[in-house]
Amino acid sequence: xRARATTIAISGKGGTGKTMLSSLLVxxxxxxxxxxxxxxxxxSNLPEALGVKIKKDVGAVREDILDIRADxxxxxxxxxxxxxxxxxQIIEEGKAFDLLVMGRSExxxxxxxxxxxxxxxxxxxxxxxxxxxxxxxxxxxHLSRRTTRGADIMIVVTDAxxxxxxxARRVKELSLEVDIEFDRIVVIANKVTxxxxxxxxxxxxxxxxxxxxxxxxxxxxxxxxxxxxxxxxLPEEAPSVSSAYEIFGRIRQEAEEKYRKxxx
Ligand SMILES: Nc1ncnc2c1ncn2[C@@H]1O[C@H](COP(=O)(O)OP(=O)(O)OP(=O)(O)O)[C@@H](O)[C@H]1O
Ligand SMILES: [Mg+2]
Numbered sequence: 076x077r078a079r080a081t082t083i084a085i086s087g088k089g090g091t092g093k094t095m096l097s098s099l100l101v102x103x104x105x106x107x108x109x110x111x112x113x114x115x116x117x118x119s120n121l122p123e124a125l126g127v128k129i130k131k132d133v134g135a136v137r138e139d140i141l142d143i144r145a146d147x148x149x150x151x152x153x154x155x156x157x158x159x160x161x162x163x164q165i166i167e168e169g170k171a172f173d174l175l176v177m178g179r180s181e182x183x184x185x186x187x188x189x190x191x192x193x194x195x196x197x198x199x200x201x202x203x204x205x206x207x208x209x210x211x212x213x214x215x216x217h218l219s220r221r222t223t224r225g226a227d228i229m230i231v232v233t234d235a236x237x238x239x240x241x242x243a244r245r246v247k248e249l250s251l252e253v254d255i256e257f258d259r260i261v262v263i264a265n266k267v268t269x270x271x272x273x274x275x276x277x278x279x280x281x282x283x284x285x286x287x288x289x290x291x292x293x294x295x296x297x298x299x300x301x302x303x304x305x306x307x308x309l310p311e312e313a314p315s316v317s318s319a320y321e322i323f324g325r326i327r328q329e330a331e332e333k334y335r336k337x338x339x
Contacts, residue, residue: 087232088242089213092265097210098124108205110172116212126305132178235271288322
């Protein structure tokens, strides 16, 4: 176990394959150590991709806590204690990984204190794992909300479209603007075909993006998703899985080197 986990956040345009790649990341990294998966997309679907049923999400706990009147909390326990306890209880503990689902974001009202506690609980809890994987919501909102603050690697997923590339470029630019420092921002191009690969390479260069790998369009993924089957069951020899694993192998090696240099 490490003093600090390697945190990998996955972002990008809607429907590009963030959840698909997040679930493969969970599967890959859980072979090498403990994994904490966080579904930070309000329109959550990482649990299905991982074949897990969750009891409750953070959004629901947050609302419950806000609804409790201060005088109804027992004197020996503050709302903060209660919130912390509930958060730890809703983390699904599996054999290969643990999972926390954030759920819907806040409604009206002041959530600053409660979000601060949430941040603290996640930061403290994350230290118990080798790898933390965060499946973000589509677009850029998570950057301004700083959900992904503190990630070591931000993987921006694009599909084989110019729109996907332009979103990736905006994620990179905005993270510099709002001063969120990732050690690295990299791009994975997903659903790529032999016809589109060179176009993506060209677009990546033009937009100053570091495309670290290409995952092919794989009909097996659509088939599994259509049937609501967990992507953890995809055969390893499937072209999508083997290309993703090759990319993740490089990410893991880099994280190991960084860890060694830090003197871990
Ligand atoms: N390599 C691939 N080959 C074929 N289909 C794929 C591939 N990757 C993802 N898909 C399909 O693309 C769709 C979107 O994938 P996924 O849900 O992982 O994207 P997402 O970025 O998480 O979407 P959202 O923005 O809605 O959260 C799914 O229907 C999935 O089956
Ligand atoms: Mg998703």
